Amino acid sequence: MxxxxxxxxxxxxxxxxxxxxxxxxxxxxxxxxxxxxxxxxxxxxxxxxxxxxxxxxxxxxxxxxxxxxxxxxxxxxxxxxxxxxxxxxxxxxxxxxxxxxxxxxxxxxxxxxxxxxxxxxxxxxxxxxxxxxxxxxxxxxxxxxxxxxxxxxxxxxxxxAPVERVVERSRLPSRANVSKAVVMFGASFGFYLLLSGVVSTFNIVTGAISAGIVTAIFARISFVNSPTPRRFVMRAGRFLIYVPYLLYEIVKANFEVAYIILHPKLPIDPKMQRFRAAIWGDLSVTTLANSITLTPGTLTVDVDRDSLIIHSLTGSSRDGLSDGALERAVRFVFYGRAAARIPTPAERDAVRDGSAPPRPTEDAE
CATH class of the missing domain: 3.40.50.620 (HUPs)
Structure with missing residues (x-):
């Protein structure tokens, strides 16, 4: 010892x-x-x-x-x-x-x-x-x-530290725990009904039981911050705006990859790169990583400390990541419109390397 x-x-x-x-x-x-x-x-x-x-x-x-x-x-x-x-x-x-x-x-x-x-x-x-x-x-x-x-x-x-723990007991659950339980139950119950495909009495009852079990086990450990109705509604609304943008990027990347496959010279330049994104938190990082993977030509291989490890098929796909459009879109979903106004990953890397001055960000609204 x-x-x-x-x-x-x-x-x-x-x-x-x-x-x-x-x-x-x-x-x-x-x-x-x-x-x-x-x-x-x-x-x-x-x-x-x-x-x-x-x-x-x-x-x-x-x-x-x-x-x-x-x-x-x-x-x-x-x-x-x-x-x-x-x-x-x-x-x-x-x-x-x-x-x-x-x-x-x-x-x-x-x-x-x-x-x-x-x-x-x-x-x-x-x-x-x-x-x-x-x-x-x-x-x-x-x-x-x-x-x-x-x-x-x-x-x-x-x-x-050998200190006396303060145990708080209350007849009523806290507002934070109630909000976590409500969101977890609603998401689990909705997902169950979506998978079942039929809204029947049996599915409603079994879905409620399953959602209750999931809520009891996971509600208190599935959220870092307590969800609030306002935050949930705003994020859901911004996510609805994000989905069409992501679909557009996926379709555009599909055409680019199809062009490469059909090109006689097969002009590919595969590389692994480290992408330092201004995104943190389990859900937001997962959203960005999966969005990159869903876009043909790029694949998120791993999350490594302060960055994502990404395999890219062409130089243009790497340029797209460096331009930061997808990163800013995910920031918009989770942190709001003002949070999307940041320097691109390429500009931040230039500042980190000392080759360029930082671009000033706009004031938050």
């Missing part, structure tokens, strides 16, 4: 035990430093599941900044007091750091979260990881224990 370390990393997120976890981490750093003479430091790190590309994500960034600021303030307060609640006169200074990681990645699985945290820990020589027992890295998805298992593979000491 690794020796106790005063160099600690704490993944953070808003939870009922966040405050107590902060207190435990800073006091552990000071205790171990007092016993071993190590230089104590605690790093509070927030792994994000989105990429900050333009002003449409500023509210999420502000929320993260507020959470990290809470951690710093609480840590400073706890260092001023000893374990008995009295003012501390210990001459041990604990360094407190905060950071955001994962902005340049797609963080989906427990392994993705563990990887960015371990990279941060290796770069800063942090030997111990303390985890908030109520921390939810994947939103509402149950990913804490798998993430802890991935972190433990590194050989670092990984532990949950």
């Amino acid at each position: 690794p020796e106790p370390s005063a160099r600690i990393l704490v993944p953070v997120g808003d939870s009922s035990t966040f405050r107590n976890t902060v207190a435990y981490a800073v006091r552990e750093a000071r205790r171990v430093a007092d016993e071993t003479g190590q230089e104590p430091t605690v790093h509070f790190v927030y792994p994000v599941r989105w990429q900050l590309v333009d002003e449409t994500e500023r509210s999420a960034a502000d929320e993260v900044a507020a959470i990290l600021d809470k951690a710093r303030v609480w840590a400073t307060e706890d260092l001023d007091y000893d374990d008995d609640g009295d003012l501390s006169d210990e001459d041990i200074t604990v360094s407190i750091e905060t950071a955001v990681v994962g902005e340049d990645r797609y963080l989906f699985s427990p392994g993705d979260f563990a990887e960015v945290l371990l990279e941060y820990a290796r770069d800063r020589d942090l030997d111990r990881i303390i985890v908030d027992p109520e921390y939810q890295p994947g939103g509402s998805a149950p990913m804490l224990q798998p993430m802890e298992a991935e972190l433990s593979k590194s050989g670092r000491a990984v532990e949950e």
